[in-house]
Amino acid sequence: MRLKRERRVEMARVRHARPECYRASVNTSLAISGMTCNGCVKHVESALRGVEGVTAVQVKLADGSASVVHDPERSPISSLIAAVVDAGYEATCHAAPG
């Protein structure tokens, strides 16, 4: 439900913002290694949330994944990976690097 609402808000923004003001967000999946407990999850989540241009983060311990909604112009995938590495974990992108 929350995602649906965010999508509506985003579409409203698309309609009302001038094109030159609007910046699209993308959802990037990262594979995270080195997480062993929920403390690690919080650590990785806060590292990713601290990156400029990141608007939503969900980290899962079970499959070692992170889902990050971000503005690729302000926060390229390399900056997401760098934040995870700085926090003491390893990250690789599931998709092609951008």
Ligand SMILES: [Cu+2]
């Ligand atoms: Cu831990």
